[in-house]
Amino acid sequence: MDLSAIPADSAATRVQLNGFVLDLANGELRTASQELAELRKQALNVLLALGSHAGHVVTKDELMRRVWPNVIVGDDSLAQAIAEIRRVLGDSEHRLVRTITRRGYMLVGDAAADPLPIASATAAPLRPAPSRWIAIAATLVLVAAVAAGIALIKPNPASKSAKPALSSGVPTRSLVVLPLESEGGSAEESWFADAVTADLTSTLGRWPNVHVIGRDTARTYKDKAVDPRDVARELGVRYVIRGAVRRDGDRVRLDLAMVDGESGAQRWAEQIDVERARLAQSIDDIKGGVAKTLIIEVGRVVGERAAKMLPQQVAADDLAMQGFAVFLRGASQENFLEARQLFEQAVTKDPDSIRGLAGVSMANSFGVIMQWMPDREASALRAEETLVRLDSIDPNGEMTLMSRASLANMRGDWDGVLLVAGTLLELYPNNPTSHHHRCSALLRLGGFEEAIPSCQRAIKISPRDSRVAFWHGLIGMNYFMLGQYALAADYARRTVTANSKLTGYWPLLAASLTLDGRRDEGVQVLIDFMERSPGFDASKIPTMWYGKHPSFVEGRDRMIVTLREMGVP
Numbered sequence: 136m137d138l139s140a141i142p143a144d145s146a147a148t149r150v151q152l153n154g155f156v157l158d159l160a161n162g163e164l165r166t167a168s169q170e171l172a173e174l175r176k177q178a179l180n181v182l183l184a185l186g187s188h189a190g191h192v193v194t195k196d197e198l199m200r201r202v203w204p205n206v207i208v209g210d211d212s213l214a215q216a217i218a219e220i221r222r223v224l225g226d227s228e229h230r231l232v233r234t235i236t237r238r239g240y241m242l243v244g245d246a247a248a249d250p251l252p253i254a255s256a257t258a259a260p261l262r263p264a265p266s267r268w269i270a271i272a273a274t275l276v277l278v279a280a281v282a283a284g285i286a287l288i289k290p291n292p293a294s295k296s297a298k299p300a301l302s303s304g305v306p307t308r309s310l311v312v313l314p315l316e317s318e319g320g321s322a323e324e325s326w327f328a329d330a331v332t333a334d335l336t337s338t339l340g341r342w343p344n345v346h347v348i349g350r351d352t353a354r355t356y357k358d359k360a361v362d363p364r365d366v367a368r369e370l371g372v373r374y375v376i377r378g379a380v381r382r383d384g385d386r387v388r389l390d391l392a393m394v395d396g397e398s399g400a401q402r403w404a405e406q407i408d409v410e411r412a413r414l415a416q417s418i419d420d421i422k423g424g425v426a427k428t429l430i431i432e433v434g435r436v437v438g439e440r441a442a443k444m445l446p447q448q449v450a451a452d453d454l455a456m457q458g459f460a461v462f463l464r465g466a467s468q469e470n471f472l473e474a475r476q477l478f479e480q481a482v483t484k485d486p487d488s489i490r491g492l493a494g495v496s497m498a499n500s501f502g503v504i505m506q507w508m509p510d511r512e513a514s515a516l517r518a519e520e521t522l523v524r525l526d527s528i529d530p531n532g533e534m535t536l537m538s539r540a541s542l543a544n545m546r547g548d549w550d551g552v553l554l555v556a557g558t559l560l561e562l563y564p565n566n567p568t569s570h571h572h573r574c575s576a577l578l579r580l581g582g583f584e585e586a587i588p589s590c591q592r593a594i595k596i597s598p599r600d601s602r603v604a605f606w607h608g609l610i611g612m613n614y615f616m617l618g619q620y621a622l623a624a625d626y627a628r629r630t631v632t633a634n635s636k637l638t639g640y641w642p643l644l645a646a647s648l649t650l651d652g653r654r655d656e657g658v659q660v661l662i663d664f665m666e667r668s669p670g671f672d673a674s675k676i677p678t679m680w681y682g683k684h685p686s687f688v689e690g691r692d693r694m695i696v697t698l699r700e701m702g703v704p
Contacts, residue, residue: 150186150244152231153224157186157244164223172223175625177202178216185232185242194239204369219625310374310393311348311366312336314357318381318388328380329354330456331389331414333463335376337533340565347565348372349597351463367396374402385449387411411449451485454478458494465601467636468507474498482521489525493534496521500541506678518542533563540572547681552576567593567600574609579682583613604633608640612680615643616690620651631660638668639679646697654701661701672704 150157154167162183164172174182180202185193198213217240221232233241312335317328333350340347348370356366363375378391392404458477464470475498481491499508499518508514522542525535536559543551553576559569570593577586590606590613597603611626624647630640641664648657665671673695680691 150189150242152242152244153226155224157182159183159186173622174219174223177212178219178223181213181216182220182242185240186244189242189244192235192239192241196239198239215625215628222621309346309372310339310376311353311370311372312339312350313361313363313366313375313377314354315377315389315391316379318379326457326460327382327453329357329460331380331387333459337563337566340563345565346372349565349567349600351600351602352597355599362399363394364396364399372396382411385411387414412445448485448488451481451483451488451491454481454484455488455490455494458498459490462494462498463601466505466605466634468502468505471498471502471505471507475502486524487528489529489532489534492521492525492528493538496525496538497541500538500545503545515545518545531558531562533559533566536562537568540568544572544575547579547683549576549579549682549684553580565596567596567602570596571602571606571609574606574613578609578613578616579684579687581616581684581686583616583686586613604630604637607633608637608643611640611643611647615647615694616687620647623647624651624653635667638664638671641667642671642676642679642694642698642703645701646694649697649701650693658701661698661703665703673698 148158148160150159152164155172156165156167157163158165162179164174164179164182166172181198184198184201195213202216203212217232217234221227221229224231226232231243233243235241312332315328315332315335317325332353336347336350336353339345352370363377366375367373373396375394375396376391377394378389381388381390387409389405389407389409391407393402394400395402454477458474458481461470461477462474474494478491478494478498481488482495485491496518499514499521502508503511503514503518518538519542522535522538525532525538529535536555540552540555540559543549543555552572556569556573556576559566559572563569570589574586574589574593577583577589587610590610593606594600594603600606607626608630611623611630614620614626615623624644627640627644627647630637631644641660645657645661645664648654648660676691676695676698680687680694682688682691
């Protein structure tokens with residue numbers, strides 16, 4: 136939530152809501168027994184914005200602007216948040232959260248520890264916040280545990296143009312790499328700058344005690360003129376790395392700078408002019424420069440990849456970079472097939488291309504899992520062949536481990552997925568894919584309560600990732616297995632709304648709604664789904680949701696029975 140959603144002159148700190156207490160000072164909704172209420176972040180932010188203006192109308196536009204800044208969402212997101220608030224508060228009659236037709240919403244508390252005047256239903260402008268509300272930001276930003284010992288650099292209090300200070304909860308060792316600009320290149324070649332950004336993010340993300348925002352979330356700032364201080368506040372990080380890439384034939388020039396998100400001061404900068412063949416080594420060298428700023432006692436940290444690449448290896452790496460740019464664009468059959476073709480071209484040019492081999496293996500594995508490959512048997516075989524080659528070249532590399540986890544997923548070897556996920560988490564804790572694989576494996580192994588935090592962690596690391604729809608869906612399936620159908624429906628709806636091509640989550644949504652007592656909604660979802668997938672029948676569920684653990688099978692069978700009772704053949 137944007138801090139300016141809290142009025143500067145409100146004296147209220149708590150609002151009583153049908154036995155619940157909305158604590159504005161701490162940004163929390165608690166039950167009568169003082170437990171935190173089950174509200175997802177966006178719904179809580181909406182409630183806090185309404186609570187800070189209790190008795191006044193807050194327009195839909197203001198709520199959308201404050202709760203979803205810099206993110207394009209539809210009215211349905213706000214409507215779902217309001218519905219969730221009412222469900223949790225038991226406000227079925229809309230007595231507490233009132234809809235003001237064609238204007239917005241108004242919160243009316245039934246009592247308040249610090250009385251709130253109930254004014255006429257006039258729309259209240261949202262005004263800037265005082266510093267005492269900054270604590271609320273700590274509940275809304277992505278934070279990570281960091282080692283102590285490095286003092287924060289304070290902004291100049293005399294500067295009239297200084298931005299509001301960052302929350303004290305922001306860790307010193309936290310950063311985001313903004314998409315690097317492509318200087319002098321055509322729009323079609325921007326993939327190279329994107330790939331270099333991804334490599335730099337991955338390299339920096341290997342530090343276990345440094346919080347690095349995921350590359351897909353950072354990509355939402357691509358081609359936008361943004362103030363690094365604004366970015367730092369929005370993402371809850373201390374430093375922002377930005378810069379540009381210029382490629383001229385066989386030469387690459389990187390211009391990078393790291394900006395303090397609190398003061399706006401530049402803390403580190405470097406210009407690198409290097410042969411394309413030595414780019415990987417230079418990226419590891421950049422890590423050393425950042426380390427000197429973040430971890431003074433460690434000094435310059437450099438990688439070990441110093442071998443000079445041959446011309447055909449450079450060409451292969453370029454193709455593989457393009458492939459991953461397409462691969463991460465979004466989950467769809469078209470993207471996977473296009474990416475696979477680029478990866479295969481990379482391996483043709485360089486049979487030992489680690490990036491190319493990993494791309495071939497992962498694209499084929501995921502394509503088989505999603506039933507997007509024209510020849511599933513051939514794709515599965517190709518995924519296995521390339522993994523064998525990867526194992527012989529770089530057995531413990533990040534891409535090899537990710538490919539190994541994907542292949543184990545394709546085979547339904549969930550114990551194997553969990554084992555590889557453990558290694559990934561140990562070596563690459565800031566890679567959301569590490570947490571994704573753990574969540575997916577635990578779901579199929581019956582560890583539903585343990586799985587949910589893993590997917591939630593992936594979302595916290597990269598909240599605007601193209602794979603967030605997957606992670607929401609996995610959380611929804613875990614809640615379904617636990618018999619918490621309202622939450623299962625909520626998360627499944629987020630998935631199908633974000634990516635309607637993820638067919639496995641439509642039946643989950645329909646069954647969850649029905650078992651939650653909302654059969655009419657469930658039937659309508661099922662009708663929409665059957666129109667999109669006319670050949671679907673319930674016998675396909677075990678293929679969509681493969682697993683042998685008794686608890687998982689019981690929950691899956693519950694879904695199948697529910698769908699058949701709804702008329703699915």
